[in-house]
Amino acid sequence: MSFLSGLFGASSEPIEKEPSASAELFNSTTFRSNVQPSSSSSSASSSSSSSIPQPPTDQPAVPTQTAPTALDAFGTAFDPARLHPLAGLSENLELLQLDEDKLNDIEGSASVLPSRGWTDDLCVGTGTTYLSGLLIGGMWGAKEGLSRPLGNNPSMKLRINSILNGCTRRGSFTGNSLGVLAIFYNLANSSLDSIRGRHDTYNVLGAAALSGAIFKSTAGVRPALVGASIMTAAAGAWSAFKNTV
Amino acid sequence: MSHGDHSRDPCPYVILNDFGGAFAMGAIGGGIWHGIKGARNSPRGERFVGSMSAIKARAPVLGGNFGVWGGLFSTFDCAVKGYRQKEDPWNAIISGFLTGGSLALRAGPRSAFGSAVGCGILLGVFEGVGVLMNRMFAQPIPQMQLPEQAPASPSPAVA
Numbered sequence: 001m002s003f004l005s006g007l008f009g010a011s012s013e014p015i016e017k018e019p020s021a022s023a024e025l026f027n028s029t030t031f032r033s034n035v036q037p038s039s040s041s042s043s044a045s046s047s048s049s050s051s052i053p054q055p056p057t058d059q060p061a062v063p064t065q066t067a068p069t070a071l072d073a074f075g076t077a078f079d080p081a082r083l084h085p086l087a088g089l090s091e092n093l094e095l096l097q098l099d100e101d102k103l104n105d106i107e108g109s110a111s112v113l114p115s116r117g118w119t120d121d122l123c124v125g126t127g128t129t130y131l132s133g134l135l136i137g138g139m140w141g142a143k144e145g146l147s148r149p150l151g152n153n154p155s156m157k158l159r160i161n162s163i164l165n166g167c168t169r170r171g172s173f174t175g176n177s178l179g180v181l182a183i184f185y186n187l188a189n190s191s192l193d194s195i196r197g198r199h200d201t202y203n204v205l206g207a208a209a210l211s212g213a214i215f216k217s218t219a220g221v222r223p224a225l226v227g228a229s230i231m232t233a234a235a236g237a238w239s240a241f242k243n244t245v
Numbered sequence: 246m247s248h249g250d251h252s253r254d255p256c257p258y259v260i261l262n263d264f265g266g267a268f269a270m271g272a273i274g275g276g277i278w279h280g281i282k283g284a285r286n287s288p289r290g291e292r293f294v295g296s297m298s299a300i301k302a303r304a305p306v307l308g309g310n311f312g313v314w315g316g317l318f319s320t321f322d323c324a325v326k327g328y329r330q331k332e333d334p335w336n337a338i339i340s341g342f343l344t345g346g347s348l349a350l351r352a353g354p355r356s357a358f359g360s361a362v363g364c365g366i367l368l369g370v371f372e373g374v375g376v377l378m379n380r381m382f383a384q385p386i387p388q389m390q391l392p393e394q395a396p397a398s399p400s401p402a403v404a
Binding site: 119120122123124125126127128129130131164172175176177179180182183218 | 301
């Protein structure tokens with residue numbers, strides 16, 4: 001959460017991005033290596049000393065510096081020794097592993113916003129649903145407040161108060177209910193994704209049925225089944241709409 | 246966000262994320278809190294029923310309160326960032342002030358101002374603690390070894 005990040009997420013070190021004097025110096029410096037590229041010199045000496053005529057080479061072989069490091073043995077994809085021979089990067093090199101930045105890699109789960117896992121899905125999905133519920137409920141309450149009778153001496157102040165009361169009553173109720181439903185749905189969806197290892201329409205339908213049933217579970221079996229079927233129908237309609245678009 | 250957090254979405258979209266995160270935090274935390282409280286306040290034998298009804302009645306409301314607070318804060322934070330073109334602790338303090346003020350707006354200007362100042366102070370304390378923690382736990386940046394200055398007439402590297 002951003003408003004708590006000052007308290008909890010502040011341990012990340014600031015990354016220096018300004019062009020510093022050392023970076024300018026680094027770029028303006030020509031690195032002079034006393035290490036002769038061994039492959040080119042050896043080929044030159046062998047061609048001069050051998051009696052067998054060899055085809056003339058137009059350009060010398062590209063000196064490839066392959067210093068054997070411990071990383072070669074492990075066969076990692078990123079070889080720091082290739083950066084520069086004088087940089088001395090082959091040892092004491094710490095690589096930053098940004099696990100938080102990894103995107104969601106479950107198959108077929110790409111959506112409008114890039115997601116970094118189930119917490120991101122939960123937050124964005126719940127936020128969108130809650131906000132739309134708040135807006136819809138607010139409009140419903142505003143309509144109700146606009147048409148409510150005000151008694152024998154109506155005034156503008158009373159009308160505004162009535163509208164605001166309607167907004168806060170209907171808006172918060174609709175938003176809260178939809179938001180809780182979205183929490184259930186997103187939790188079920190992410191759980192099904194990780195259990196099955198991929199994301200498809202069956203997951204959506206199953207998660208919708210589960211969330212509808214949980215949301216209505218305290219009212220009895222019949223309302224729970226009704227809620228599950230309504231949610232499944234809504235999710236199926238949404239999936240069909242998304243597939244056609 | 247005073248430290249340039251690059252692991253989050255850019256500004257207009259992060260509002261949705263914060264709305265949902267705050268709502269989920271309030272609703273789930275409120276579910277746990279009111280579940281325990283409802284169970285403790287119920288007579289023996291009806292603890293589960295009391296707990297469930299307390300959760301149903303109060304957890305969504307708490308989630309809504311959290312969500313509105315967090316979403317308004319994030320909206321104001323984005324607006325303040327866009328206006329000031331800066332990221333520092335003052336962003337959070339200003340948006341806390343605005344959030345507290347706008348949430349208490351219906352109680353009158355005097356009460357709104359008091360609430361705004363309270364929220365601003367709270368966020369100021371949060372940011373101050375964050376800065377202090379950052380100072381305490383940050384490792385010193387190691388001194389970079391500078392290479393030799395190049396000579397005036399650079400000779401070819403492979404002689």
